[in-house]
Amino acid sequence: MRLSGPKDIEWIAAELHCHTVHSDGRFTVESLLECAKRYDLSLIALTDHNTAAGVTELSPALESKYVPVIRGIEWTAYYGHMLVLDADRFVDWRDVTKDGMDEKIREVKENGGLVGIAHPFSVGSPICTGCCWEYTVSRWDLVDYIEVWSVGFPSIHRGRNQRAVDMWQSLLDEGYHIAASYGKDWHFEVDEKEPWGCTYIAVNGSDSDLPHKVKDAIRMGRTMVSMGPRPVVVAHAEGMEILPGDTVREGSDVSLSVMIDGDYRSEQWSKYGFVPESAKVIGRFGAVIAKIDLDGFNPAEIVFKAKKGHFRVVFSGYVMDKDCEIAFTSPYYVNSSEEKQ
Numbered sequence: 001m002r003l004s005g006p007k008d009i010e011w012i013a014a015e016l017h018c019h020t021v022h023s024d025g026r027f028t029v030e031s032l033l034e035c036a037k038r039y040d041l042s043l044i045a046l047t048d049h050n051t052a053a054g055v056t057e058l059s060p061a062l063e064s065k066y067v068p069v070i071r072g073i074e075w076t077a078y079y080g081h082m083l084v085l086d087a088d089r090f091v092d093w094r095d096v097t098k099d100g101m102d103e104k105i106r107e108v109k110e111n112g113g114l115v116g117i118a119h120p121f122s123v124g125s126p127i128c129t130g131c132c133w134e135y136t137v138s139r140w141d142l143v144d145y146i147e148v149w150s151v152g153f154p155s156i157h158r159g160r161n162q163r164a165v166d167m168w169q170s171l172l173d174e175g176y177h178i179a180a181s182y183g184k185d186w187h188f189e190v191d192e193k194e195p196w197g198c199t200y201i202a203v204n205g206s207d208s209d210l211p212h213k214v215k216d217a218i219r220m221g222r223t224m225v226s227m228g229p230r231p232v233v234v235a236h237a238e239g240m241e242i243l244p245g246d247t248v249r250e251g252s253d254v255s256l257s258v259m260i261d262g263d264y265r266s267e268q269w270s271k272y273g274f275v276p277e278s279a280k281v282i283g284r285f286g287a288v289i290a291k292i293d294l295d296g297f298n299p300a301e302i303v304f305k306a307k308k309g310h311f312r313v314v315f316s317g318y319v320m321d322k323d324c325e326i327a328f329t330s331p332y333y334v335n336s337s338e339e340k341q
């Protein structure tokens, strides 16, 4: 049995955090794109540290030969790293102060850019200046996504990844709508001994103009984070199919069909021995709203009542014989019955 979502939606694999020789990566722009294609990614974001120099090497011919690219930059500043994707114009980060990031984020958003917080709990100074996020942000409503998992085998190397998930969860509990991403923070090709992830993003229709479709999808919260395989989550509420980022009413019945797709991009991840075991629906404060047992890569179904706040679907199982999380969706949001839709 197969599961598929709405006919006009496809979940594509993307790597939203990449470096080249224009900053501290070892990839040339072309070798990065070639590698992305070989890894069965459908799109990447080019995010060199504090420079968009690599963007000048992109061309429609290069992108159609390999993969389409979102033009971006990784603001690499003293108190944190921030991913800025596809802003209409250059926004200067160099004068940002520890308390001044709200203003900068507002400026990026006014210029059409997406804002993502990179690896918020990486080891910081003196190992890596600014790698840990220490800016004061009060306008979390303007932040589009947080890179909650990064680098290799994120659900086993839990330190910084779990802290990032906890930070994201508490912002969701406060009522903010923020998508999740995975970032390989890709600098060069290595012989991958452990599973690595990607962000799956729901885009409409054909492959044309993928960068802008991906940008819209991230802004709408239509992402899933995975250690490799693509989760399939088909959710219905109030007579409609819903996607991560959508809002339903408190108390409505949500029916879920879920599975991990055992085929898609399997060359990239099957060697690590994935065995899906369960899917949980996680709500506010980490409460488990529902749990579904999975029989490997087969689909399973459940119905539950939407509780105020938000919920997301978390897949767990075994990877390289370790019991861990495999993937999760960005949140679906739930309005309380008193709130207007």
Ligand SMILES: [Zn+2]
Pocket: 074, 081, 118, 119, 131
């Ligand atoms: Zn960084």
Ligand SMILES: [Zn+2]
Pocket: 017, 019, 074, 185, 186
């Ligand atoms: Zn980086």
